[in-house]
């Protein structure tokens with residue numbers, strides 16, 4: 001597939017250029033934009049389905065509103081590629097998600113058109129409401145728009161925003177971009193409710209009629225809105241949840257029809273207060289394979305745009321696969337084990353258990369805080385929950401971990417996938433803060449396996465209980481393990497016990513989790529010793545005493561922030577013991593690391609350089 005002879009694509013470098021097109025020309029531009037995205041993303045992968053589905057929406061918003069004077073907040077931001085292209089980033093788009101290139105998400109420092117940065121879900125309504133209230137206080141006529149997907153609407157934060165907005169009566173437009181899908185199928189009662197709204201055919205027929213009248217006869221608006229309101233309650237099973245929260249509800253309407261979107265937005269622009277436009281779109285719109293399989297095409301990697309073929313599937317297992325198969329294996333022999341994921345069943349591989357034991361594995365929606373407290377409730381009632389959350393998304397649930405798990409002394413296993421630098425998703429997604437955030441909390445164990453066998457052993461150990469509070473197991477994105485690691489029989493690991501890997505002279509290198517390899521190499525090259533800490537909490541005091549007694553220099557390697565991480569814990573321990581040797585920590589410094597391949601990012605933070613310098617210290 002080749003992009004040739006585009007009529008409008010190359011001429012649109014800003015929303016001002018876009019506004020010169022006619023409605024018919026907009027349709028052609030949308031086609032060209034979509035083809036451009038398909039072509040680019042086939043070569044340089046990124047979030048595919050969501051961005052294809054939101055092409056018309058991005059075009060219509062920029063056509064009607066005046067961004068950046070009006071504020072536009074994309075929820076998550078993985079659907080905002082068309083917005084990036086319209087706002088002058090077409091030529092830079094081949095650098096999307098690459099080191100030094102465009103961020104895969106809206107980013108305030110990247111463009112004035114990115115009114116708010118994102119990456120995590122459910123923030124848009126709160127942020128846009130803040131902007132709407134600021135406009136009111138500053139007596140500005142600036143509008144505020146939040147675009148939020150049906151999946152992201154399942155996050156509690158979205159409802160906190162709606163609740164506040166409905167009462168504030170600020171000039172806020174929330175666009176609910178409903179493609180009836182999250183990364184995996186969307187879940188929960190809201191999903192059924194949205195389906196009810198979009199599929200109630202009698203209601204929709206009436207609705208379209210009213211919309212047409214609304215468009216043409218402003219004089220009858222008030223009267224028609226009253227009829228519309230009555231019709232809704234009559235035809236729909238429930239009263240409208242958004243209207244109950246103080247919003248004016250509009251739609252549902254076809255969000256892949258750019259002309260009707262423009263018409264709807266033009267009308268809405270003139271209406272003050274809190275309003276919600278419900279649009280239905282097709283995830284992956286315009287690319288058949290993506291329309292057919294939303295989950296696979298959420299972020300598919302490289303593919304052949306002509307055939308939809310992707311590269312050959314890996315013959316190895318990633319950490320997430322090992323988690324997925326191991327929890328199922330453990331659950332088969334231990335009937336109190338249950339699994340919980342907040343909206344990432346495919347991403348964390350809990351889908352393996354969900355298929356085999358649907359009654360014992362739960363996708364609770366984009367709701368990390370709820371996932372943890374839900375798990376705590378199950379633990380309080382005698383179950384052994386394994387709650388799997390990406391490390392960076394678990395930042396949403398810190399108080400739930402402290403207040404609902406640790407403080408209650410409940411046995412909940414918290415598996416933090418994607419711990420450490422994750423690569424192309426960048427600063428919003430690196431899982432580098434978990435140890436620092438959780439280490440200070442009592443009743444928390446923090447383990448990090450150095451490989452797949454260790455992950456299985458630690459999961460097995462955690463599943464047996466007998467400790468008090470939260471058992472955190474953190475492991476990184478990816479990994480490549482032979483499939484027969486699953487044949488390894490799980491064995492018990494002593495909680496808080498590390499391992500001496502190799503002896504040496506002068507310097508001891510301590511690693512946690514997947515820093516094992518780099519530490520082993522460094523130890524070999526400088527003739528030092530290597531110890532695998534295995535636990536960031538509790539620390540292995542016997543191991544550390546042995547290190548202190550035998551080595552004048554200690555280096556701790558960690559896949560996380562240096563401040564407050566496992567290296568800090570070691571430093572504190574040695575300080576308490578009055579160790580006089582030289583202790584260094586090498587990990588991520590005081591910075592947000594941007595996007596790039598994982599190896600590029602380690603290079604950029606200067607990890608090897610620092611380690612080399614440390615190991616050659618005399």
Ligand SMILES: Cc1ncc(C[n+]2csc(CCOP(=O)(O)OP(=O)(O)O)c2C)c(N)n1
Pocket residue numbers: 049050076078079119120121122148149150151152153179181182183283343344366367368393396
């Ligand atoms: C707090 C948080 N949890 C989970 C995710 C992972 N995530 C990114 S997009 C997405 C699905 C969002 O669904 P929806 O809002 O409907 O957008 P769509 O992908 O359908 O366009 C999820 C679960 C995230 N980015 N942030």
Ligand SMILES: CC(=O)[C@@H](O)[C@H](O)COP(=O)(O)O
Pocket residue numbers: 047076078119183299347418422425477
């Ligand atoms: C936008 C978002 O938050 C997810 O799509 C995320 O990019 C998934 O990351 P993984 O590719 O590591 O599953």
Ligand SMILES: [Mg+2]
Pocket residue numbers: 149150151152177178179180181182
């Ligand atoms: Mg969706």
